[in-house]
Amino acid sequence: MSLVPLSLTAEKNPWSTSLDSIAMHEKTIAQLSAGLAAGEFSSEELTDAFLERVRRYNPQLNAFITLTAETALAQARAADERRQRGEAGPLTGIPIAHKDIFCTEGVRTSCGSRMLDRFISPYNATVVDKLNAAGAVMLGKTNMDEFAMGSSSETSFYGPVCNPWDLDTVPGGSSGGSAAAVAARLAPGATGTDTGGSIRQPAAMCGITGLKPTYGRVSRWGMIAYASSLDQGGPMARTAEDCALLLGAMAGFDPRDSTSVDRPVPDYTAQLDRPLNGLKIGLPKEYFGEGLDGAVAQTVETAMAEYRKLGAETVEISLPNSQLAIPAYYVIAPAECSSNLARFDGVRYGHRCENPKDLLDLYTRSRGEGFGPEVTRRILVGTFALSAGYYDAYYLKAQQIRRLISDDFQRAFEQVDVIAGPTSPTVAFRLGEKVDDPITMYLSDIYTIAVNLAGLPGLSLPVGFVSELPVGLQFIANYFAEDRLLNVAHRYQQVTDWHLRTPLAFA
Amino acid sequence: MEWETVIGLEIHAQLATKSKIFSGASTAYGAEPNTQACAIDLGLPGVLPVxxxxxxxxxxxxxxAIDxxxxxxxxxxxxxxxxxDLPKSYQISQYELPVVAKGRLSIDLDDGSSKVIGITRAHLEEDAGKSLHEDFHGQSGIDLNRAGTPxxxxVSEPDLRSAKEAVAYMKKLHQMVVYLGICDGNMQEGSFRCDANVSVRPKGESKLGTRAEIKNLNSFRFVERAIEFEIERQIDLIESGGKVVQETRLYDPDKGETRSMRSKEEANDYRYFPDPDLLPLILDEAFIHAARADLPELPETKKRRxxxxxxxxxxDASVLTTSRALADYYEATVAALGAEPKLCANWVMGDFSAFLNKDNQDIANSPVNAGQLAGLLRRIQDRTISGKIAKEVFEAMWAGEGEADAIIEKRGLRQITDTSAIEKVIDEVIAANPExxxxxxxxxxxxxxxxxxxxxxxxxxKxxxxxxxxxxxxxxxG
Structure with a gap:
């Protein structure tokens, strides 16, 4: 591939100078925020425009499970009133979509599962509350792999999500609905969750920017648990700047989440423009070896060349235990999920089988009918891994590997400021291609999973195309260095336009 | 053959907090079903414990308190x-690393000696809800008010050698947790309940026999009876050529027997693993220091004092220190009277306790407070009334007729100490009984x-x- 990035300076960037000429849905959150502030349009108009796009395009994409048009318009009107009172913040009146893993009061929260098809949450996730408080408008709930278990958004009870760049390919997963919605401009931004790559990998496959924050940075309260020690919510949007705006509202200590970290939330937009002179980027040799598509590797190389032009220095590093990440993850995550998903027993809420003949029948049929095959597989694997006689060999061993992986990263950060590599070894694959081959599917997250095991922040940004499908570049930074990741991505986005490309069918 | 019994007890003490162990819902007993269960107690999707x-x-x-x-x-x-009735389908407990380990408690035996019972560990956990099987027409009702109660x-060492020792230990532990103010000790409401692990072995044998676990014993009497029944059952079984199997048994108080609930083979594999929603509990010296400062005088110390x-x-000292409330009442009486601690002890242990028992009344709600009792005892001390008359006055005080002095005056109970008046009565009696x-x-x-x-x-x-x-x-x- 010979796609040369456009080298535009910030001043010459047409998107920042002639806003009026751009269609509303093509604008970034930052631009929409400026438009709302300037009174060019109201939140109600903006929301209406996006709702219209969802209605028009969602049937092709299946990115949304639930559309909350009425409450969205009510929220938009409230945002407009708030603006009138002079109390608007950067997200006030901005429409966004929530991954259907976040509990939303009075709205179905399905987690992509038949089990929760009729579950109306009686409370809001902290992330939802915080974005509501910032004045964001919820358009609806996005599709996802069932209980966030998958890398292609094909395991959803509501059917697979399609990639806006090629409707025959997957959008990645599990936050594939959010990624597809943002990529197809059905929402300017969305929330996602990332347990092993579920924000970064779909962001890469859909050509958008997605950030998985440090574990503990964003509250997990009301975020339906898959693997509690790995799950982390984060923003998905077109640009790093938009992710910074969203993360600023989402992050923060939450007394209802014992694992959230009590640490002030910086203004993530403050450091965006920091020059990259002297930035040391580590390229782990393990992330460029066997299994990586050659064209993807080439695209990443080209992006690195751009970074060198921006003043950064690239050095090869090693993360020697990288190959252990997938096996460790596929013990820890299923072990935790086998326990987390045990509450879906047909007793208090969720799917209950018809006419159970006794308690065992109630349990086995409700769960058997409510869960799809991938969820079932992971529950079984996890149950096995935690069983008496196997715990030490699997769970305990996996936890030890986790420590080795964290240590690898800490050693690397003694040498370099950030680590970079491909987000995923390939571009989006075809729908149905890997559903019957879980191991191959799991390898799609080979570069993202270690970041969750270590609890580090990671970001994926679009850096080019292979076979007309987007390629994502992943950056990993040390704990709580989200501002650095956003800065590194933002500087690149000031001189390239990959993040501004819109799939033709949705332009 | 002579047999030796080996018993270990697992006692669940409900901690007397206002709210639940991982949620803000109230722990008050007796509310309408499911009115004290919040989203966390219900195990809704997305909730987290704090x-x-x-x-x-x-x-x-x-x-x-237990060293x-x-x-x-x-x-x-x-x-x-x-x-x-287990909403999350897992119970948050402590497994490999409990908050308390290696304690001990001394119990008094019938022969006047004492024995130290080892306490292996004490750990924190949440209670489950309750399943109600009656009045639901073949279905079961679930009440989650209790779910999440701390x-x-x-867990004791297998140091107990008889049902009586087990009861003595359980009573001592009950006294301790109530003294500490960490448990209300109410056994009817399930605030203090016991599982007993019972086995027998030939006397002199050092290897433990196969044990049976008797679940959910919620009174001292049931503990004693259940263990006694179980010991006899196991001995009979072995002596008639059978074998004790490791199992969980239930005590039926109506029939006075234990029944098999499930065997070891049917036992759950609980798949314990550290709860990723909760960080390890780290207690620094300052916290432990503060807890030490909160300790009240413990029963043994109080007794010696x-x-x-x-x-x-x-x-007497041991009876008066049975509960903190009784000990406090006694000390308040002595302080108010300013003398005669033995007289005070007799009255507090005697009439006062008897009336409390008779009316099934708590000390806190007693109609006669310590100051009022001292007022009565002062009249015995200054010989205004005799001990016998005092009992009549006390009964009137209990019935709410007022202070001792008022009752003595009203009823004219003042003691006759005038020698000539007494002599007059004596003369009358002698004259009336010449034979x-x-x-x-x-x-x-x-x-x-x-x-x-x-x-x-x-x-x-008089x-x-x-x-x-x-x-x-x-x-x-004459």
Whole structure:
């Protein structure tokens, strides 16, 4: 591939100078925020425009499970009133979509599962509350792999999500609905969750920017648990700047989440423009070896060349235990999920089988009918891994590997400021291609999973195309260095336009 | 063959917090079903536990009170099993690293000696809800009010050798947790309940026999009976050539027997693992120090002090320190009276306790407070009334007739100490009983009591008994 990035300076960037000429849905959150502030349009108009796009395009994409048009318009009107009172913040009146893993009061929260098809949450996730408080408008709930278990958004009870760049390919997963919605401009931004790559990998496959924050940075309260020690919510949007705006509202200590970290939330937009002179980027040799598509590797190389032009220095590093990440993850995550998903027993809420003949029948049929095959597989694997006689060999061993992986990263950060590599070894694959081959599917997250095991922040940004499908570049930074990741991505986005490309069918 | 019994107890003490161990819902007993269960207690999708600080303070106090190690680092783990009244299908408990380990408690045996019982560990956990099987027409109802109630599970070493020792240990532990103010001790409401692990072995054998676990014993009496039944069942079984199987058994108080609930083969594999929603519990020295400062005077210390400060017998001191409320009442009485600690002890242990029992009343709600009791005792002390009359006055005070002095005045119960008045009564009695007088003077000493009784009767009990005695001796001599 010979796609040369456009080298535009910030001043010459047409998107920042002639806003009026751009269609509303093509604008970034930052631009929409400026438009709302300037009174060019109201939140109600903006929301209406996006709702219209969802209605028009969602049937092709299946990115949304639930559309909350009425409450969205009510929220938009409230945002407009708030603006009138002079109390608007950067997200006030901005429409966004929530991954259907976040509990939303009075709205179905399905987690992509038949089990929760009729579950109306009686409370809001902290992330939802915080974005509501910032004045964001919820358009609806996005599709996802069932209980966030998958890398292609094909395991959803509501059917697979399609990639806006090629409707025959997957959008990645599990936050594939959010990624597809943002990529197809059905929402300017969305929330996602990332347990092993579920924000970064779909962001890469859909050509958008997605950030998985440090574990503990964003509250997990009301975020339906898959693997509690790995799950982390984060923003998905077109640009790093938009992710910074969203993360600023989402992050923060939450007394209802014992694992959230009590640490002030910086203004993530403050450091965006920091020059990259002297930035040391580590390229782990393990992330460029066997299994990586050659064209993807080439695209990443080209992006690195751009970074060198921006003043950064690239050095090869090693993360020697990288190959252990997938096996460790596929013990820890299923072990935790086998326990987390045990509450879906047909007793208090969720799917209950018809006419159970006794308690065992109630349990086995409700769960058997409510869960799809991938969820079932992971529950079984996890149950096995935690069983008496196997715990030490699997769970305990996996936890030890986790420590080795964290240590690898800490050693690397003694040498370099950030680590970079491909987000995923390939571009989006075809729908149905890997559903019957879980191991191959799991390898799609080979570069993202270690970041969750270590609890580090990671970001994926679009850096080019292979076979007309987007390629994502992943950056990993040390704990709580989200501002650095956003800065590194933002500087690149000031001189390239990959993040501004819109799939033709949705332009 | 001679058999030895080996018993270990697992006691669940409900901690007396206002809210639940991992949620803000109330722990108050007896509310309408499912009105005290919040999203966390219901195990809704997306909810997370946050540890109640007070629960930790209480566990630390308990650890310090039994000379145990309070762990600087302990870990909450998930115990996974399916049951309809277990909302998350796992119970948050502590497994490998409990908050309290290696404690001990001394119990008093019948022969007057004492024995130290080892306490292996005490760990924090949440209670489950309740399944209600009646009145639901073949279905079961689930009440989750109790779900998430904080429990301290206290596990003893297998140091107990009889049902009586087990009960003595359980009572001592009950006294301890109530003293510490960390458990209300209410056994009917399930605030303090016990599982007993029972096995037998030939005397002299060091290897433990196969044990049966008897679940959910919620009274001292049931514990004693269930263990006794179980010991006999196991001995009979072995002596008739059978084998004890490891199993969980239930005690049926109506039939007075234990029944098999599930065998080891049917037992759950709980798949314990550290709860990723909760960080390890780290207790620093400052926290443990503060818990130590919160410790009240413990029963043993109080008992020794009562013996030294008030000159009480070991028995009296031990009865008076049974509960903190009783000990406090006693000390308040002594303080108000300012003298005669033994007299106070007799009254607090005697009439006062008897009336409380009779009316099934708590000390806190007693109609006679310590100051009022001291007011009565002062009149015994200054000989205004006799001990016998005092009992009548106390009964009136209990019935709400007022202070001792008012009752004494109103009823004219003031003791007669005027010698001439007493002599007058004695003379009347002697004159009325010439036959008895003759017999007495002929050597029938036993009749002295008769004359005392007659004098007291005629004086309506008001004559000072000592004076009556002294004067009668003289008068009967003639």
């Amino acid at each position: 540890l109640n600080r007070d629960v930790v303070r209480m566990a630390a106090m308990f650890g310090l 145990a190690e309070v762990a600087h680092r302990s870990v909450f783990a998930r115990k996974n099993y399916f049951y309809p 429990l301290l599970e206290i 009562f013996m030294e400060a008030y000159g009480l017998s070991a028995y 008895q007088l003759a017999q007495y003077r002929a050597g029938k000493d036993k009749l002295f009591g008769f004359f005392v009784g007659q004098v007291m009767k005629l004086s309506k009990g 004559a000072n008994p000592q004076q009556v005695n002294d004067l009668l001796v003289e008068k009967l001599k």
